Amino acid sequence: MIIEFFKLSLKNLRHRKLRSWLTVLGVVIGVSLIVSLLFLGEGLKSSIMSQLKMFGTDLIFIFPGEESNPFLGMLSGLELENKDVEIIKDIPGVDLVLPMNTKTTKVKFGGEEKSINLSGSPWYETKAIYGESQGFSMENGSWPVKDNSSEVVFGSIVSKERFKKIIVSGDEVIIGNQKMRVTGVLKATGDQGADTMIYASADNFRKITGKRGGAEQVIVKTKPDYDVDLIAEDIKYELKKQRGGDEFAVLTLLKTAAIVGDVLGIVEIILASIAIVALLVGGVGIMNTMFTAIMERTREIGVMKAIGGSYGKIMKLFLIESGVVGLIGGGIGLFLGIFFAKTAEFIAASKGFQYLDVSINIITIILILLFTFTFGMLAGFLPAHQAAKLNPSEALRKR
Known part of the structure; x- marks a missing residue:
């Protein structure tokens, strides 16, 4: 029926x-x-x-700006100062502190000029936090060792797709007005942001961009067996005491996800x-x-x-x-x-x-x-x- x-x-x-x-x-x-x-x-x-979740639960992310909208501070040009970074390093339970900056800059290679995102951060901390465990492994070459050497690392897409000629380790490029040697090319991570980035040390980033100091964001890696939430509260307290206000966001993975x-x-x-x-x-x-x-x-x-x-x-x-x-x-x-x-x-x-x-x-x-x-x-x-x-x-x- x-x-x-x-x-x-x-x-x-x-x-x-x-x-x-x-x-x-x-x-x-x-x-x-x-x-x-x-x-x-x-x-x-x-x-x-x-x-x-790729980053693990032992990381704390610190941004300038309001905690209710932490990413707005980065977009508006607010920064954490060098003394803020030093205060964070002295907090018990903090293992590594990674100050980071990014800027779009001109890159010349093989007679071509392209605008590409440049990331600046200390090499040792970068490798420790963004290493193999986060999918940042080398396709060819290696990470630079010294922060003051004129060396950079290329993301997979920048290496293979931005220029007519594929860039490999050992090639020389002009970034801004600085000559740099490519020491390594990362394997594709599946993250377009990471794969379209050029990575430089903090020293070279300042040299290329003219930036004197400070950080758009800071990533903190905590020591094993320490309570991440308690360390985050300590960071918040010390920064508030230093800066005289709540002009920053201190976020654990769970809070960021929320x-x-x-x-x-x-x-x-x-x-x-x-x-x-x-x-x-x-x-x-x-x-x-x-x-x-x-x-x-x-x-x-x-x-x-x-x-x-x-x-x-x-x-x-x-x-x-x-x-x-x-x-x-x-x-x-x-x-x-x-x-x-x-x-x-x-x-x-x-x-x-x-x-x-x-x-x-x-x-x-x-x-x-x-x-x-x-x-x-x-x-x-x-x-x-x-x-x-x-x-x-x-x-x-x-x-």
Whole structure:
């Protein structure tokens, strides 16, 4: 019986193609927005979390600026001073302190000139924190040993894709106006930010950029068997005493992950609200279409009731018909949503943004299709109820 209702529903939808497809379009827009936002949001969140977990739980990240938005300080040009770095080094439980700076600079090689991101940090601490355990291993060459030597390390993409000729260890390049020798090229890490970077010592970074000191961010590695959260509190206390205010953020891995999750959650809520409004508009469209269909098929409903069609059977027929509209719109919207999400992932990767990995889950797809069918049925409940309670004698008199 249910299968027959489905067949009859599809037949009725084919009889009013234009109106049906306009109704389906409203559902498609809402579902495609929800699906693309769902997959993009989850992909972005999982990718960022996996990147954070790579660093381990013994690291503390320190940024200038408010703790509620730690990355804004970096964007606004705020810095931690050299004396801040020295204070951090003296705190019990601190093993290594890595002050870091980045700047886009001109690089010349083989007659070409490109703008490339340059990172500056002390070699020993860089190797200790960003070593093999974090996926920073050499494809050819080695890390420089001395901070004052004119040597740099290239990321994989910079080495192979930025210039016509592939750069290998031993090559000489001009960075800014300084001649530098490439001592090593890193293997691809899968992190576009890392793979498109040139790494220099803090001394060479200052020489190339003219920067005198300070740090855009500081990474602290704690000693084994020390409580990371307690050390973070000690750092916060000492910096507050030194700077006379809370113009910095001290974040452990868990706190960083929580902030990222909160920010992404707020963005998801805002965008999801827009998508839900679009979906509700589609639901109103289904309701309107079903009311119109019932008016056009009043005599047909009267005949069905006259030959024994019960309230329940007529309800089922029109609920399934409205559910099918939702299901068709959901199927098309699902396909478009996945397409939009994958397109965004491709564009982001081509622009060097690595924190977007859209994964398609078959369970999620099935749940979305079930949701759209149920949503269509709910939108068609009132029209179905109106059709089922029609008086057969009055319905048969309608022309």
